[in-house]
Amino acid sequence: MASITLNNLVKKYGDGFPAVNDISIDIADGEFIILVGPSGCGKSTLLRMIVGLEDITDGDLLIDGERVNDKAPRDRNLAMVFQNYALYPHLTVYENIAFPLRLAKGKHSEDQVNKLVTEAAATLELTDHLQRKPANLSGGQRQRVAMGRAIVRQADAFLFDEPLSNLDAKLRGQMRSEISQMQRRLGVTSVYVTHDQTEAMTLGDRVAVLKKGELQQIASPRELYEQPVNLFVAGFIGSPSMNFLPATLDGNTLRTALGDLEIPAAKAEKAAGKKVVLVGLRPEFFEDAQLVEDHKRANGTVFTATLTHTEWLGNEQYGYIDFDPAPEVRGLLDNLAREMDADELRPQIVVTLDAASRIRGGREAELWLDTRKLHLFDAESGENLTRDAEAGAELTREANEERAEEIATAQQADGERGTGTGGTGHDTEAVRTGAGHSSGATAAGGKHSAG
Structure with a gap:
């Protein structure tokens, strides 16, 4: 190594x-x-x-x-494993794996070659396929052959x-x-x-x-x-990706297109002095307010919104909320789209709901947001203002x-x-x-x- x-x-x-x-x-x-x-x-x-x-x-x-x-x-x-496998179609799996050893002429005896190839084949569960040709293998098996060739090179x-x-x-x-x-x-x-x-x-x-x-x-x-350093990382990592909601900060209250959201004082302090911020909200930070236990409600805030539609996936469901950004912050979304290498960024929030939720599209519903976990980003630099580096x-x-x-x-x-x-x-x-x-x-x- x-x-x-x-x-x-x-x-x-x-x-x-x-x-x-x-x-x-x-x-x-x-x-x-x-x-x-x-x-x-x-x-x-x-x-x-x-x-x-x-x-x-x-x-x-x-x-x-x-x-x-x-x-x-x-x-x-160094051993490279390529996207296209780079196997020799006329050689068996055994000879494909052994190829780099054959190139090093005189360095390995036939017994050593056989030992290295059979050990690599056993590691990759290719023992039963050693005499087959690449054309007769599945894509996964071909990729394992390519990895076997890397292994034997030591x-x-x-x-x-x-x-x-x-x-x-x-x-x-x-x-x-x-x-x-x-x-x-x-x-x-x-x-x-x-x-x-x-x-x-x-x-x-x-x-x-x-x-x-x-x-x-x-x-x-x-x-x-959990602790992305900037807007780009926050938006790139995660599926569905993080939601970004423009907001102005008034004390401990975020004024947003979804309504006023009360946030912890410690988070508000980190964004003090910023006229406009981008609020980072993972879909799983939300829940149907009717399904949130009373002792947990204190860790967040409840707001009312109308979902355009929901998608039921069995173990959970996704809900979608469109919002109309103010003209002064619409430019922020356009800049954010360029930051994320996207053509455009729809003014839409994706929320994850429990599979048991009865919230449906077209109806007004109460949603709960865990405000302890949200992120606040500088609208100009993209820096995560609420990132806890030590955590x-x-x-x-x-x-x-x-x-x-x-x-x-x-x-x-x-x-x-x-x-x-x-x-x-x-x-x-x-x-x-x-x-x-x-x-x-x-x-x-x-x-x-x-x-």
Whole structure:
């Protein structure tokens, strides 16, 4: 395994446009890092810079402390798993997995090749398919073959470039689970690029959110969700996404298109002096007021609204509220749409309701909002005024500790089954040390130590 350090990396093309702009990240030994963001944000370019397929314009790339800017890809000992599998159709699964070992002529005996291939196949449940050709495999099986080829290389790190985007939704869910379990068993440093936030939130130890070549925030998935650093991160992470409601602040009262919302004094103080703010409301912050117990009502505020329609999903339902923003704040929504890389932002609030709620579209209803959890954003800079940095860092520390325990448990169970780990030789203590680091969040381009 290896640590990977990105020091102020910059990638400029011929026209001088920075596709990657001053990004610094410390990736710990054995850590699983996700690079996520909309199309064109620079995440794939950054991955290609790490593996050596893109030149670095400025900054330093270190692998285990050694500067590798000028090293060829083959000399960096990194294994890449591509979106299109990159399998050889005329070779069997066995020979596809063995291919990188065959390239290193004379380095591995036939017995060693067989041992590495069979161990990797067992890890990925491909043992029964070793003599088949790629054309006879499912998409998920082909992706596992591509991962098997990475495993046998005994690389210092795995780099994944949107490996599941060609699969259907059900298979993506299955493969997410398999990649996560494989990474825990092997404990190998991994960098994974995706535009799918579900993959980002379920796979990574930490997630780096990129926008237009700049790092916005890097933290555990839970910290990103509960303590986003700015409007972009708050709106990008979460499904359905966070609602943004323009408001003016009058003491502890938010004057909004939905009516007056009373908020805790501590939150109001953080936005003091701001003429207009954007209120960040996750759909799950709402509930049918009729279903909220009396002792819980004091933690929020009740307001009246008419829903345009509801969607019943079985375990829950979504309700939709249209609002008419004042002319002076409509421009804020247009700016916010550009911030979120969207064509437009509908003046609409999405709320999550209990499946038992009888609220229906077209009727006036009482809704309860948990005001303890809402966020207030600066309308001009996009900064989260109510972010609690220490609480966010604690969420990431807890996630790291839990992940380290999961890795140790997975490797112990793997050892008891005697399936092997592809000959990687990564022991549990090394993984515990790597995954148990402490980290918080940083604004764009800030150095972020993995400890």
